[in-house]
Amino acid sequence: MLAGLHHVQVAVPKGAEDVSRSYYVDVLGMTELPKPPVLAVKGGCWFAAGDLEIHTGVEEPFVPARKAHPGIVVTDIDEIATALTAAGYEFTWDDSIPDRRRMHTFDPHGNRLEFI
Numbered sequence: 001m002l003a004g005l006h007h008v009q010v011a012v013p014k015g016a017e018d019v020s021r022s023y024y025v026d027v028l029g030m031t032e033l034p035k036p037p038v039l040a041v042k043g044g045c046w047f048a049a050g051d052l053e054i055h056t057g058v059e060e061p062f063v064p065a066r067k068a069h070p071g072i073v074v075t076d077i078d079e080i081a082t083a084l085t086a087a088g089y090e091f092t093w094d095d096s097i098p099d100r101r102r103m104h105t106f107d108p109h110g111n112r113l114e115f116i
Contacts, residue, residue, distance in 0.1 A: 004051075006053060007046075007052075007053035007054065007055050008053075008054055008055070008070040009054075009055040009056070009057050010054065010055075010056055010057070010065065010070075010107065010109070010111040011056075011057060011058075011059035011062060011063070011064065011065065011109070011111065012043075012044060012056040012057065012058060012059070012062065012109045012111075013058070013059075013060075013062035013109065014043060014058050014060060014062070015043070016043075016056070016058075016109060017043065017044065017045050017056075019108050019109070020044075020045050020047075020056045020107075020108075020109070021045060022108070023087075023107055023108050024045070024047040024054060024056075024107075025047065026087070027083050027084065027087040027089065028047075028049070028080070028083065029049065029083070030047035030048060030049045030054065031047065031048050031049065032045055032046065032047055033046040033047065033048050033053070034046075042057070042058060043057075043058035044056040044057045044058050052072065052073075054070070056109075062109075064106070064109055064110030064111045064112075065111045065112055066106075066110065066111075066112055067112065068112070069104070069111070069112035069113055069114050070113060070114065071102075071114045071116055072113060072114065072115050072116065073116050074115050074116065077101055077102070077103065077115055077116075080103070080115050081103065084105055089105055089106075089108075090105065090106075091103045091104060091105035091115075092104050092105075094114075100116060101116070102114055102115060102116045103115050
């Protein structure tokens, strides 16, 4: 019955749209999608790359997801590592799963992301 994953949503603090844009668009190379007007008034942003969408949603009080995370499949993990480094973001390689090259990082709001 399940056919795929449409999007993941990560929480952000109120007024964080520009910070989200600078990360998801400028660092990760995603494209911002327009939110429907009824949802846009709630804050946050929507981003897309290929079939993947990441939605940021305002949560008050805001607490970043430090363990829960999306696992994002990438075409070139070294390119992601280079982009993160160039923008000043730290990441850690994780070789705990054989034959799966992956890394973990945190977005500017403190939410954990995994790239595979």
